[in-house]
Every structure is written in C-alpha cells, then in structure tokens.
Amino acid sequence: AQSVAQPEDQVNVAEGNPLTVKCTYSVSGNPYLFWYVQYPNRGLQFLLKYITGDNLVKGSYGFEAEFNKSQTSFHLKKPSALVSDSALYFCAVRDMGDSWGKLQFGAGTQVVVTP
Amino acid sequence: DARVTQTPRHKVTEMGQEVTMRCQPILGHNTVFWYRQTMMQGLELLAYFRNRAPLDDSGMPKDRFSAEMPDATLATLKIQPSEPRDSAVYFCASGLTVNSNQPQHFGDGTRLSIL
Numbered sequence: 583a584q585s586v587a588q589p590e591d592q593v594n595v596a597e598g599n600p601l602t603v604k605c606t607y608s609v610s611g612n613p614y615l616f617w618y619v620q621y622p623n624r625g626l627q628f629l630l631k632y633i634t635g636d637n638l639v640k641g642s643y644g645f646e647a648e649f650n651k652s653q654t655s656f657h658l659k660k661p662s663a664l665v666s667d668s669a670l671y672f673c674a675v676r677d678m679g680d681s682w683g684k685l686q687f688g689a690g691t692q693v694v695v696t697p
Numbered sequence: 698d699a700r701v702t703q704t705p706r707h708k709v710t711e712m713g714q715e716v717t718m719r720c721q722p723i724l725g726h727n728t729v730f731w732y733r734q735t736m737m738q739g740l741e742l743l744a745y746f747r748n749r750a751p752l753d754d755s756g757m758p759k760d761r762f763s764a765e766m767p768d769a770t771l772a773t774l775k776i777q778p779s780e781p782r783d784s785a786v787y788f789c790a791s792g793l794t795v796n797s798n799q800p801q802h803f804g805d806g807t808r809l810s811i812l
Contacts, residue, residue, distance in 0.1 A: 614798045625701070625788055625803030633798045672740070676797060684753070685801060689739045 584609040586675050588688035596696055601663040603691045605656045605673030612678040615656040616685065617647055620670040629671075632656060643667070663695045699723045703789050703804035711812050715777040718807045720789030721770055729772045730801060731757075731764055732788040740788075746772065747794055779811045 585608045595601050607613055614633055618626040630641025637649045647658045656673060673688040702721040710716060722729050730745040744754035749766040757764065761780070766772045776783055786808050790801040 616800055618800075618803075623805070623808075625805045626790075628800040628802065631798065631800060678797070680797060684742070684745065687740045 584675050584677050584686045586673050586686050586688035588673055588691045590691050592692040594694045595663050597665050598662050601660040603658040603671050606654050607675040609677045614676040616674040617658050618672045665695050665697055668695045701789055701791050701802050701804035703807050707808045709810045713778045716779050718774045718787050720772040722791030723802055726791035728792045728794045730790040731774050733785045735785045781811045784811050
C-alpha cells in the first residue's frame with residue numbers, strides 16, 4: 583500500500599520569503615513522486631516530478647523539490663514566494679512497480695502568501 | 698497545449714434527478730481517472746480506465762454511480778438517482794501508462810450541487 587502525508591493544513595508566508603511545503607510518503611517499492619497545484623475553481627496542475635537521479639528536482643514557476651530517501655520525504659520549496667503562489671498544493675506518490683498509473687494523493691496544503 | 702475537457706462546468710439539480718458528467722481526455726492518453734473533491738474528504742479516486750476498460754471502480758457507490766468510456770475520446774460519469782451528499786467537484790484526469798512516471802493531467806472539473 584502507498585500513502586502520502588502532508589502534515590500542515592496551511593502554510594503562511596510573507597511575499598519574498600522562502601516557502602516550504604512538506605510531504606512524506608510510504609511505498610512498498612521505489613517511488614515516483616509528484617507535486618500539483620490547484621488554483622480556485624481549477625483542476626490540479628502538474629508542477630514537478632521525481633523519477634530517479636538528482637535528488638533536487640526543478641519545476642514550473644520557480645518551484646523545486648528535494649527527494650530524501652532516508653527520510654522518505656519530498657518537500658516542495660520556492661526561494662522567494664509570490665502572492666500569486668497562494669493556492670492548494672498536493673503531493674502524490676506512485677509505486678514504481680504500479681503500471682496502472684494509480685496515484686495516491688495527500689490531503690493538500692493551503693499556501694497563503696501575504697503582501 | 699493539450700487539455701482535458703470536462704462538461705458541464707457547473708450543474709445544479711434536484712435530488713433524485715440523473716446527472717451525467719462528460720470528459721474528453723487528451724488525445725493519445727489511454728488512462729482515464731475520475732476523482733471527487735470535497736472539503737471533508739479531500740480528493741477521492743472513484744474509478745479509472747485503461748484502454749477504455751474499467752480497472753478499478755471500488756471508490757464508487759455502485760448502487761447509484763456508473764462510469765463508462767463509450768470511445769477513446771469520451772468518458773462519462775453518471776449518478777442516478779442523485780442525492781445531496783453527492784454535491785462535490787468531480788474531476789477527470791488522463792494519462793499515459795506506457796511509462797508510469799508520467800503525470801496525470803486534470804480537467805477543470807464539474808461543480809455539482811444537488812438540492
């Protein structure tokens with residue numbers, strides 16, 4: 583079984599400050615890891631993914647995420663947050679051995695960036 | 698940019714009525730997922746299809762929900778009869794399973810309100 587935990591319901595940060603959204607996962611095999619963002623009244627949009635290789639993954643809109651196998655974590659980061667980054671963020675995991683493509687999503691973290 | 702298209706975007710109807718939601722997956726994608734999002738339950742996987750065949754619909758209430766893919770360009774989710782507790786945003790996503798490290802792509806959802 584696979585699972586994802588996003589321990590924070592909400593993250594508040596001032597514009598210009600660094601932003602971190604936490605995610606830990608559990609899979610029986612090796613993971614594929616994804617981050618998605620959801621803006622109001624929109625579907626989830628893919629931000630970035632980890633497959634293999636370099637533990638630091640860069641994605642859209644200046645976001646990056648760091649894969650840490652020993653801590654089973656995949657935290658999302660942005661060096662300088664913008665007000666427009668305010669949205670709901672989802673971490674998701676898929677077991678590498680799952681050829682059907684089923685993703686397990688976390689509960690989501692609301693990010694609020696204040697001017 | 699290729700997109701997943703969902704119709705209608707909004708639906709308000711009375712309890713007991715049949716509701717049909719439609720999804721056009723991205724051309725070439727062979728996997729389609731239906732999700733439901735509510736404040737209380739978050740994002741729930743209802744059903745998914747690969748090459749138009751249902752793989753898993755264990756997340757769906759069987760007595761009132763049904764999901765089909767009449768052809769590769771159309772997926773449908775029906776509720777009959779609808780109940781107020783079905784009020785939610787329903788998302789369709791499509792993806793490739795040839796290589797399961799590819800992300801799912803989401804539509805903008807159907808916001809359903811059952812009165």
